[in-house]
Amino acid sequence: MIFFNQVYQYIDIEEKNRIRVITIDNPIVYFVDLIGNTSMPKKILLSDIETELQSGLIIPIPDPFSKSYSDKDLTEKQIQKREEDWKIVSEGWIKFKDALLNKKERDTIFEQIAQQHRIAKIKVKRIFTRFWQRGLNKNALLPDYMYSGGKGKERLLSTEYKVGRPRLYSSTEKGINITEDVKKQFKYVVKKYYRKKEQLSLTNTYEYLLREFYSDKYYEGNQLKFKIWDGSRIPTYHQFYYWFKKLEEPKLDFQLRYSQKEFELNHRPILSHSSLETDGPGTRFQIDATIADVYLVSSFDRQLIIGRPIVYGVIDVYSRLITGVYVGLEGPSWVGAMMALDNMVTNKVDFCSKYDITIEEGQWPAHHLPEIIIADRGEFEGYSVESLINNFNIKIENTSPYRGDLKGIIERQFRTINGKIKRKAPGAIQKEYRERGDRDYRLDASLNLEEFTKIIIHLMLHHNQKIINQYPLEKEMIAEQLTASPIHLWNWGITNKKGNLQIVSNQTILRLNLLPKGKARITRAGIKFKGLAYGSEKALNEQWYLKMNNQSIEVVFDPRSMDxxxxxxxxxxxxxxxxxxxxxxxxxxxxxxxxxxxxxxxQETKTQETNKQIESTINADVAIESIIKKAVKQKKETPVHSISKVKKLKNIRANRQAEKLLNREQEKFDLGVEPKPKPAKIVEFTMLETEASSIKKSGSRLMEKLKKKRDEEFGKDK
Structure with a gap:
């Protein structure tokens, strides 16, 4: 509900900021902005401003000008000025109220009042503005002498002058009553400032509360500043903190300040445990990978550091028994996960014997398939696990991104393993101890991959025998005085629980279903896959290359060997x-x-050569076109003989023979050493006409001989 003389603040509209309701004339409400020296009345529908209030667009706030003054505390000058201005306002407001609320008539009234009291019109506007902004009472017209003073100078107050209203409780207590309006202000600043990714502290949020609702704006030059109200008119930090705690929504606060993932990972309530999700050994296995905190060396040369290995582990949720392990350099990837799953069904006695570790079946009895495998999306999503699901009736559950807590058991075991490795193994990461000038721990690497695998096997065997302190033992287990170690829990669960363990009779078939899949194409040149050509006896016998040409088939492959x-x-x-x-x-x-x-x-080489070939082709075409263009030009410039087209076509063979004789003369080999030609002397002489005719006749005889020779050769051809 909207009240007369109430101050409201707009939440997210800076230019409107704070307003005061000066008149309610249903269905119109008149208000003024509390900012500006000449703020004039504006109007709005009562229904509209009530809607803004209900929607939270505006919030009622304490009156920033609500102060209690006693005339005995005021100076004569303050009282005199107040009375002068009050005479102007009271007469004008009573007599011309409707006209002053009307925008079109207001300026005329100000002009009339200014002439009546012989003051400037702008001064009249400022007097009425102060009256409207500061509470529509006489003391609203008091001058602000208390704010006078030079920039940077401390203002001295009289000990007799008391700022603010009397305290409600004792003299040692400060603050105000926390009304529903004040609670709205608390909720607003918490939502706007506290529940943000910037993660402001509660103290900073309280400071914004005072800045938004309990301060006055003023300018020093062009610089905007805020003056916080005195302590008797503002809520204290302890009040703000108290009501923040009462109205607190911890889950929402954490999600908005951090993230939903962070809340689910580290701050959600833990009201259950993983074992409740199982019916016994084999119900659920968790699989995960970690990069070990140790650097290894090459098996060929211990001076060569090869980096950190990947450790994959598979663990039974019910008993905490390690059921599969892989140590290598593959991953985290599907290949690494595939190797761990393969080890999961491997007889562990045979597996340990490969590393010269002798164990009995009872020390590591796991070589089974589970009912459900919980894995990261990274390794299992995007690969064809349908065969594993369909052929072995295994369900795959992928965890949400960044939710390692959903595989908390295996994650915790990895932390334990890395902790032991960092204390014992040379080359282990020791970031917390390394300072400038210290030796690089990577240079201490001494273990190769096989030796590190042996260490991991011993750690797994130790884990299987270790007592789990926080395991929720069942009443039947306690009655049988069962020790909560993975081996005992595994054996007890097999005997007393149903579980869903499966034995793999043919490990080769499991591997076939674990290997990644792809599409190959049958062509006349073989079965094409990944740019390679393959052949099979079945394809040859059944004539796939002819009958199934260009058809696709599904294949499985091991990316570590494409033979x-x-x-x-x-x-x-x-x-x-x-x-x-x-x-x-x-x-x-x-x-x-x-x-x-x-x-x-x-492909890159071909691309480069293709560009060179294109360049060569272009240049060759240009050269050819140049030669042709030159030949055509010379032909056009040659004098045309009066020879018919028929004769030109008829003499082609004879012309060819003559050209051949001339060409042979130029192409013949002369194996003798040609003497170096000496420069000849040029002798000028005048040729007689008779001599010139003689040479011409000699040239004619030569041509006749060539023609005769041509005819003879032509006769032989016939």
């Missing part, structure tokens, strides 16, 4: 092997990344 690809059968339980043909034998033994690199390099 073979495999064509799975419809049931997914058998396959045909395809081998590299001689046309692609140069890539034998290479892995996919190498082949793609060579193919890219070849």
């Amino acid at each position: 073979r690809i495999y064509i799975p059968h419809a049931g997914g339980l058998s396959f045909d092997t395809c081998y590299l043909l001689d046309t692609s034998v140069q890539y034998k033994g290479d892995f996919l990344e190498e082949i793609e690199f060579y193919q890219q390099l070849l």
Whole structure:
């Protein structure tokens, strides 16, 4: 509801800022802005301003000019000026109120009042502005002598002068009553400033509260400044903090100040545990990878540092038993995950024996498939896991991005492993201890990949025997005095719970379903895949290259060795092997990344050569066109003989023979050493007419001999 003489503040409209309602004449409300020396009344529909209030666009705030003055505390000059201005305002407001609220008539009234009191019209405007802005009472016209003074000078107040209204409680308490309007102000600044990515502190938010609602704006030169009201007219920080806590929404605050992911990861309520999601061993396995905090050396030369290895782990949620592990340089990727899943179904006695570690079946009994695998989206999303799902009835659950907490068990185990490695292994990362001038810990790397794998195996075996302090034991477990170690929990769960463990009878078929898939094309030159040509006995016997030309088929492949690809059968339980043909034998033994690199390099080389060939073709065409153009020009410049077209065409063979004789004379080999020609002396002489005719006759005889020779040769051809 809108009230007379109430001050309201617009929330997000800076130019409107604060307003005071000076008259309510239903359905019109008149108001003035509290900023400006000549702020005139404006009007708005009562329904519109009530809508703005209900929607939160405006908020009622304490009257910034609400002060209690006693005449005994005022100077004679202040009282005199107040009375003079009050006489002008009271007479004018009572007599001309409707005209002053009317924009068209207002200026005329100001002119009339100015003439009556013999003052400037602008002064009349400022007196009425002060009256409207500061509460429509006599004390609103008091001059602001208390704000007078030079810039940078401290204002001295009299000890007798008291600023602000009397305190409501004791003399030691400050602040105001927290009304519903003040709570709205609290909510507004919390929403606008506190719940933002800038992560302002609550103290900063309180400062913005005072700036927005409990301060006066003024200018020193061109610089805008704020003057906070005295302590008796503002809420204290303790009041603000108290009501912030009462109205607090911790989840919303954290999500808006940080992110939803951060809340879910580190601050959500933990009211359950992972074991409640399982029915026993094998219900759920979690798989994840980590980059170990240690640098390794090459197995060929211990002076060569090869970086940090990738450790993949698979763990049973119910018992916390490690069921699969992979240590290598692949990943984090599908290939690394594939190796961990393959190890998951491998007999661990045989696996450990490869690294000269002797164990019994009971120390690491896991070689099974689970019902559900929980994995990151990175490794499993985008790859063809349908075969794994369809052929082995395994469900794949991908976690949300950046939600490692959803695989909390395996994540915690990785932290434990890295912690032990950092304390013991040479070459381990020691960032917290390294200072300028210290030796680079990477230079201490001594372990190769095989030795590091042995360490990981021992850590896994130790984990399987270790007691889990926070494991929620069931009543039956406590009754049987069960020790909460992964091995005991695994064995107890198999005996007393249902679980869904599966045995893989043929590990080759599992690998077939784990390998990545792709599309190959059948051509006359073989089965084309990744730019390589393959052939198979089945394709040759069934004449695929003729009957299925240009058709696509699905294949599986191991990117670490492209010597073979495999064509799975419809049931997914058998396959045909395809081998590299001689046309692609140069890539034998290479892995996919190498082949793609060579193919890219070849393509770049071809592109460069193609550009050179285009350039050469263009230049050759230009040269040819130049020669042709020159020949055509010379032909046009040659005198035309009166020879018919028939004769020109008839003598082609004879002309060819004559040209051949001349060409032979020029092309013949002379193996003798030609003497160097000496410069000849040029002797000028005058040729007689008889001599010239003689030479002409000699040239004619030569031509006759050539023609005769031509005719003889022509006769032989016939």
